[in-house]
Every structure is written in C-alpha cells, then in structure tokens.
Amino acid sequence: MHEMGIAQQIIDIAAASIPAEMPGARVERVNLKIGKLSAVVPESLRFCFEIVAQDTPLAGAELSIEETPILARCKDCDTRWTIDEPVFTCTSCGGGRLEILSGRELDIVSIEVAEGET
Amino acid sequence: MTREIKVVRRVLAVNERMAEQNRRRFAERRVFVLNVMSSPGSGKTTTLQKTIERLMPGTRTAVIVGDIATTHDADRLAVTGAPVVQVNTDAFGGDCHLAAHVIEKAADDLDLDAVDLLIVENVGNLVCPAEFDIGEDARVVVLSVTEGEDKPVKYPTMFRLCDAALLNKIDLLPYLDYDKGQAIDYIHQVHPDMPIFEISARTGEGLGPWVDWLRTRVAAKLNA
Numbered sequence: 001m002h003e004m005g006i007a008q009q010i011i012d013i014a015a016a017s018i019p020a021e022m023p024g025a026r027v028e029r030v031n032l033k034i035g036k037l038s039a040v041v042p043e044s045l046r047f048c049f050e051i052v053a054q055d056t057p058l059a060g061a062e063l064s065i066e067e068t069p070i071l072a073r074c075k076d077c078d079t080r081w082t083i084d085e086p087v088f089t090c091t092s093c094g095g096g097r098l099e100i101l102s103g104r105e106l107d108i109v110s111i112e113v114a115e116g117e118t
Numbered sequence: 119m120t121r122e123i124k125v126v127r128r129v130l131a132v133n134e135r136m137a138e139q140n141r142r143r144f145a146e147r148r149v150f151v152l153n154v155m156s157s158p159g160s161g162k163t164t165t166l167q168k169t170i171e172r173l174m175p176g177t178r179t180a181v182i183v184g185d186i187a188t189t190h191d192a193d194r195l196a197v198t199g200a201p202v203v204q205v206n207t208d209a210f211g212g213d214c215h216l217a218a219h220v221i222e223k224a225a226d227d228l229d230l231d232a233v234d235l236l237i238v239e240n241v242g243n244l245v246c247p248a249e250f251d252i253g254e255d256a257r258v259v260v261l262s263v264t265e266g267e268d269k270p271v272k273y274p275t276m277f278r279l280c281d282a283a284l285l286n287k288i289d290l291l292p293y294l295d296y297d298k299g300q301a302i303d304y305i306h307q308v309h310p311d312m313p314i315f316e317i318s319a320r321t322g323e324g325l326g327p328w329v330d331w332l333r334t335r336v337a338a339k340l341n342a
Contacts, residue, residue, distance in 0.1 A: 002214050002215055002245075005213060005217075006130070006249075013129065013131075014125070017123055018123075019123065031122075037274070037275050038249065039248045039249040039276075086274040086307065088308055088309065088310065096310020100278075108126070110123055110124050111123050112122050112123075113121050115119040115120060
C-alpha cells in the first residue's frame with residue numbers, strides 16, 4: 001500500500017519544519033487533515049508511520065488525524081450537503097454536476113515539538 | 119513543554135509539483151497523456167494492445183508500463199510496434215502506483231516529438247494510483263464483468279477521478295450472472311454522466327466508440 005510512501009513524505013516535511021534554533025528536537029505529535037475521499041486509510045498510515053519514523057526526529061511521535069467529511073455543492077441548485085455514502089447526486093434536485101468542496105485533503109497542519117531538551 | 123509549529127502543506131506536494139512539471143513538458147511537445155488504471159486481471163494490457171493496434175500509425179502512440187515485477191505486459195505491448203518503456207516499481211520501493219517522478223524519468227527514454235499519445239498503464243490497483251497525479255490529460259478506469267458489480271461504490275475515489283470507464287469482457291456475459299445494468303447504475307451513482315464503453319478486448323466488440331473518444335481528445339491537444 002502507498003501509505004508507506006505517504007508516511008515517508010510526512011516525516012520528510014515534518015523533519016524539515018523543525019526550527020533551526022531547535023537542533024536535535026523531537027517531534028511529539030503531527031497534526032494531519034485527511035479527507036474521507038482521499039485514498040488513505042488512517043490505521044494503515046499509523047502503522048507505516050511508526051515503522052518509518054524509527055531513527056528519525058519523529059520516532060515515537062503521535063499522528064493526530066482529523067478526518068474531514070466530503071462536502072459537496074450542486075452546481076445547478078446550489079444545495080450544499082455532506083456525502084456519507086457513495087452517492088454523488090444532489091439530495092435536492094437529483095443533478096449530478098457537483099463541486100467537491102472538501103474531502104480530498106491530505107495535509108500536514110502542524111507539528112508539536114518538545115521544548116527544553118536537546 | 120511543547121511548541122506547536124504551523125506547517126500547512128499538502129503531504130504529496132512534491133509529487134504534485136513534479137506532476138505539474140510533467141504537464142508543462144507534455145504540453146510543449148503536444149503529447150496527450152492517458153493514465154489507465156484498473157484492478158488486476160481486468161484485461162487492461164489486452165485492451166491497450168487492441169486500442170493501440172487501431173490507433174497506429176495514424177496516432178503515434180507510446181506506452182509506459184508500470185508493474186511491481188516482470189516485463190510480461192511490456193513484451194505484449196511491444197508487439198504493436200509502439201515504443202514501450204517498462205517501469206518496475208520495485209526499483210522504487212515496491213510501490214503500488216506510478217508517481218510523477220517515475221513518469222518524468224521514463225519519458226526521457228522516449229522521443230516525445232515523435233509521439234502524439236502517451237499511454238501510461240498504471241499498476242493494477244484501484245486505490246493508490248488515485249492519489250498520485252502524474253501530469254496526465256485524462257484518466258480511464260478499466261473494469262470487467264468477471265468482477266463484482268459493486269466495484270464503483272467500493273472504490274468511489276477512483277471512479278470519481280476518472281473521465282471514462284471501460285467495461286471489459288462483455289463477450290463473457292452469456293456465461294455469467296453479472297448484472298450489467300446494476301454495475302452501470304453504480305458507476306453513475308458515483309460519477310453521474312461518466313461515459314462507459316462496453317467492450318471486449320478479446321473479440322474487438324465495442325472498441326470503435328472508445329477509440330474514437332480517445333482519438334478526438336488526442337487531436338484536440340495536437341491542434342491546441
């Protein structure tokens with residue numbers, strides 16, 4: 001599964017985000033936003049992350065994942081709703097021309113770094 | 119004490135930048151790039167082989183084939199006379215998809231000025247390739263009537279993302295309990311108005327409309 005590669009990207013970005021004035025700092029938590037329509041399974045990602053993070057400043061760090069819902073807007077009647085099951089037609093007019101407002105995210109929001117240790 | 123540091127970045131930003139770079143490169147050379155995805159065993163390689171036979175020599179076609187291991191698919195496609203670049207993803211960590219940097223490198227082995235259509239046969243997998251932009255112009259998904267009718271609702275991300283679906287192996291329908299109407303309903307439930315081409319790569323049935331659909335798009339980019 002591609003979660004291994006994604007875990008590696010998270011570690012690369014997080015490690016590069018540690019401020020220069022905090023060399024050797026340990027990352028305690030990574031805050032992520034993952035959309036329900038992304039092709040990532042949070043449990044697999046956690047598992048891969050734990051393995052790939054070994055021997056990096058992220059070893060033992062917690063992945064805090066906020067799963068974002070699939071929000072859609074109908075381009076015909078402007079109805080907005082949350083998609084909970086794989087049906088992508090407007091709940092109001094039945095139209096199929098949708099704009100997906102959110103749900104495709106795969107973002108690193110922030111990292112939390114331990115202070116006071118070197 | 120912990121300190122929170124804002125990052126706010128797309129995890130796959132590196133891939134997305136590389137994909138944009140690919141897209142510019144292919145646009146400069148007026149090469150139309152088609153990303154073909156499917157589950158394993160849907161008949162993707164045979165479909166491409168028969169598609170290329172109908173396109174060549176009018177549409178100059180080249181192929182990048184991704185497989186976790188073996189060169190079997192590449193060998194079968196080379197028979198068409200189209201240049202084929204094989205990418206074994208195990209060299210890149212046994213990946214289940216082709217990433218943009220792999221396409222960038224593979225394209226170096228092709229004479230892009232002599233190519234109108236570059237077909238990328240992605241690794242057989244309905245999940246992972248959906249997350250990786252490679253700089254393509256269009257995406258199609260191949261599924262077959264020997265799979266479950268509910269594939270589209272099990273893998274909605276893939277079916278949302280693709281521009282067309284090829285429903286393959288329709289020559290087998292008389293021997294199966296496959297509910298084709300149900301399968302088509304499921305596809306349209308996930309992606310209303312998605313064009314669906316019912317084909318048999320084996321017999322050639324239904325390939326005409328699909329090849330025309332593709333040819334029209336390639337010509338539009340060539341004349342852009």
